Amino acid sequence: MVVDTRPGPLHGCVTEFEKVDADDRGPRCVSISAMLADLAGSLETGVEFDEWIPVVFDDRLEWKPAR
Template structure:
């Protein structure tokens, strides 16, 4: 993940990067605070975060 700090409409968005698809899918979140809000919601509700990650409690 990276935060786009270049000038323009996408300034501040969070985008996924890997060696194969780069950022072809576009931004995942419009801002870092939006990503953290989704993460907090996932932790509070047990719902999936970023399509892949599901929080769980281990050993209480």
């Protein structure tokens, strides 16, 4: 995950960088604060976050694929 610091309308967005398919999916979140809010919401409610679902198992947090 990287933050786009280039000037323009997507400045500050969070995107995924892969060596082969760099930025093919577009922005994942509009900002770091939006990403952290989504993560906190997922942990509090158990809803999907970035294709993963948080699960507490034996007092440990684990992430299971949503699909």
